[in-house]
Amino acid sequence: MLDAFLAGAHQVFAFDTLIYMLIGSIAGIVAAAIPGFTVTMAIILTLPLTFAMDPLQGVSVMLSVYVGGYTGGLISAALLGIPGTPSSVATTFDAFPMARGGEPGRALSLGVWASFFGTVISTVILIVAAPPLALIAVKLGPWEYFSLIVFALTIVASLVGNSLMRGLIAGVIGLGLATVGPDPMMGRPRLTFDSAILMPGLPFLIVLIGIFAISQLMGEVEDDGKSENKGALIPDVIEFKTWSVMREVLMHPVNLVRSSLIGVFIGALPGAGGSIANLLAYDQAKRSSKTPEEFGKGTADGVIASEAGNSATAGGGLIPMIALGIPGSAVDAILMAALMVHGISVGPRLIMDHPDLAYGMFVAMVVASLMMLVVCVLSMRLFLRVTDIPKQFIVPTVMICCVIGAFALNNRVSDLYLLGAIGLVGYGLKSLDYPLAPLVLGVILGPIAETNLRRALMSDGDWTVFFTRPISAVLLVAALLSVIFSVRSVLKMRKKDRPATDEQDGD
Amino acid sequence: MTNGTEKSAAAGASAPAASRARTEFARLVSYIVFGLGSVYLSVRAGELPTSRWEPLGAGSFPQLVFGVLAVLCLISAVRTVLDIRKLGQLDGLGEALCVWLRTRRISFALFGCLVIYLGVLPYAGFSLATFVFLLIAQLMIAGISKKTVIQSLIAALVFSVGLNLLFAEVFNVFLPRGVLFAS
Structure with missing residues (x-):
């Protein structure tokens, strides 16, 4: 283990890797500081740049974008009252009033330090939890794996979105999209309609870029008739009080650790990410506070809870990815895909077959959080200006970067046509309030689910085995329970809200 | 006065209900489209030959998946129909569609530009096609004025030629050169 750890650290601490990570960290912060641009999109744009790198170098750069991105959303949340990413919604509740109350520097520094400690705590848990979990996971059979994927998809569906x-x-x-193209066991073409474009299947990354990025960019230029928020001006002089704020954050150890643990737990659940963790951590901090009435008026506890919660999902999301091969979120799915592009299969055997890579990722997480901290402390003022860049430059340019990403994957022009078509479908789904994360996870988990289902039935054609093997049965029952609880809570909400139901009640 | 207030309050309450009914109707259309599509794909998957080596052939999993999708769409469609009947104000659909399209006119125009750009890219090459796409897209979003034209020209030039050079020289990723420039 120590050898692998040192080998991984050796690769991460290479000069060029550190430089790329630094650029990645800045890019993540900048991208997430722009309201409307998510961490997922920042990672998607980074992906083609990592194709020419070594696997660990590429993943380290993506991790630095990931960690930086979770912090970048804080900037516009605190200063403009607009969450830069969905992960920083709860940050606006207290950081914005604090900034408006004349302490913008304190609000930003609190967020940065809370993010840093949140990431470090989650990385420690990742290092402790992932290897033993992977040892258990290699003993799982195809029945358990199939049931695990069913559980993951039901959890995603019940946690993400409004319905x-x-x-x-x-x-x-x-x-369903994952079934188009060659079948994963025998290679027989399916549902291709003799089209050369569909013959190789729908590449996961093309679906991901189309569904998330193109639809998001199209949504960015919608004209809803509302004027933009020009009222919240960034003050000229901001005092960050870096070190005194660090002490202030450490003076709230219970809130910091609790929020980080919530972030890790939520991050480890497939599909649930920073967007849920920040709200849940904030809610728990408010419930446990002796002064809950101060929440929403600019209390430090609110900022710490939200930012530690969302940043801790970074490490939490890597736990199921490294230990089980099941990505915790869309961002983890992209990391997984990046490794697959390099020919590395992600799953419980990753730690055994490529220990240097797995432990290198742990080291990269710590380095990325340190870089984020240094970058933020030294140049936060510069990043504030990012929010001034007009959409006319950002939207078309990012669209071009998506096209490059889609093309660079296989050097296939037909992938670009798929990108356009999938982007339009994604935009339609987004307009109708379909959550997009379950779709993307469905595409990546589809072949794994099918392979395991077929393997399971090849070794024993009896379907009841799924219910008689204890772990498989527990996972299927958990999947059923997650659906039942979700339906129950919606029915409760409907009863309570009627007749004034709104869009949020969903199903 | 009271009557007027009550009327406007009633109109205010009915407006969200009507809007919600229209949204639910749009979703109902999507459930029907997905449902019918999944039934068709399930049937097509069922036509795939079965395997001699395993109980499940190449078509079984897609058949299962699209079957489940059809059932989910059916349940959602039934529930949506009930919801729409409860809300009971499905009027002004055509007008709402026009407003919806008007709100998204730049989004669709941008997508149209993207489709043309993707079609032209292999022939015109990355730099030229990207320059034209960026210029048009930026002006479409920002509006045409002397300032925006100059800004857009500079940005289009930097990102079309610059990105091509960056990917080719730094990352060894070669973007389409186009028929015009291939020699």
Whole structure:
């Protein structure tokens, strides 16, 4: 283990890797500081740049974008009251009033330090939890794996978006898209309609870029008639009080650790990420506070809870990815895909077959959080200006970067046509309030689910084995329970809200 | 006065209900499209030959997946129909569609530009096609004025030629050169 750790650290601490990571960290912060641009999109744009790198170098750069991105959303949340990413929604509750109350520097520094400690705590848990979990996971059979994927998809559908049914439909559409092209066991072409474009299947990354990035960019230029928020001006003089704020954050150890643990747990659940963790951590901090009435008025506890919660999902999301081969979120799915592009199969055997890579990723997480901290402390003022860049430059340019990413994957022009078509479908789904994360996870989990289902039935044709093997049965029951609880809570909400139901009640 | 207030309050309450009914109707259309599509794909998957080596052939999993999708769409469609009947104000659909399209006119125009750009890219090459795409897209979003034209020209030039050079020289990723420039 120590050898692998040192080998991984040796690769991460190479000069060129550190430089690329630094650029990645800045890029993540800048991208997430722009309202409307998510961490997922930042990672998607980074992906083609990593093709020419070594696997660990590429993943380290993506991790630095990931960690930087979770912090970048804080900037516009605190200063403009607009969450830069969905992960920083709860940050606006207290960081914005604090900034408006004359302490913008304190609000930003609190967020940065809380993010840093949140990431470090989650990385420690990742290092401790992932290897033993992987040892257990290699003993799972195809029955358990199939049931695990069913569980993951139901959890994703019930946690993401406003409607369980639309979440489930999106997830199953994803599974369906994954069936187009050669079948994963025998290579027989399926549902291709003799089209040369569909013959190789729908590449996961093309679906991901189309569904998330193109649809998001199209949504960015919608004209809803509302004027933009020009009222919140960034003050000229901001005092960051870096070190005194660090002490202030450490003076709230219970809130910091609790919020980080919530972030790790939520991050480890497939599909649930920073967007849920920050709200949940904030809610728990408010419930446990002796002064809950101070929340929403600019209390430090609110900022710490939200930022530690969302940043801790970074490490949490890597736990199921490294230990089980099941990505915790869309961002983890892209990391997984990046490794697959390099020919590395991600799953429980990753730690055994490529220990230097797995431990290198742990080291990279720590280095990335340190870089984020240094970059933020030294140049936060510069990043504030990013929010001034007009959409006319950002939207078309990012679209071009998506096209490059889609093309560079296989050097195939037909992938670009797929990108356009999938982007339009994604935009349609987004307009109708279908959650997109379950769809993307469905596409990546589809072949794994099919292979395991077929393997399971090849060794024993009896379907009841899924229910008689204890771990498989527990996972299927958990999947059923997650659906039942989700339906129950929606029914409760409907009863309570009627007749004033709104879009949020969903199913 | 009271009557007027009550009327406007009633109109205010009915407006969200009507809007919600229209949204639910749009979703109902999507459930029907996905449902019918999944039934068709499930049937097509069922036509794939079965395997001699395993109980499940190449078509079984897609058949299962699209079957589940059809059932989910059916349940959602039934629930949506009930919801729409409860809300009971499905009027002004055509007008709402026009507003929806008007709100998204730049989004669709941008997508149209993207489709043309993707079609032209292999022939015109990355730099030229990207320059034209960026210029048009930027002006479409920002509007045409002397300032925006100059800004857009500079940005289009930097990102078309610059990105091509960056990917080719630094990352060894070669973007389409185009028929015009291939020699």
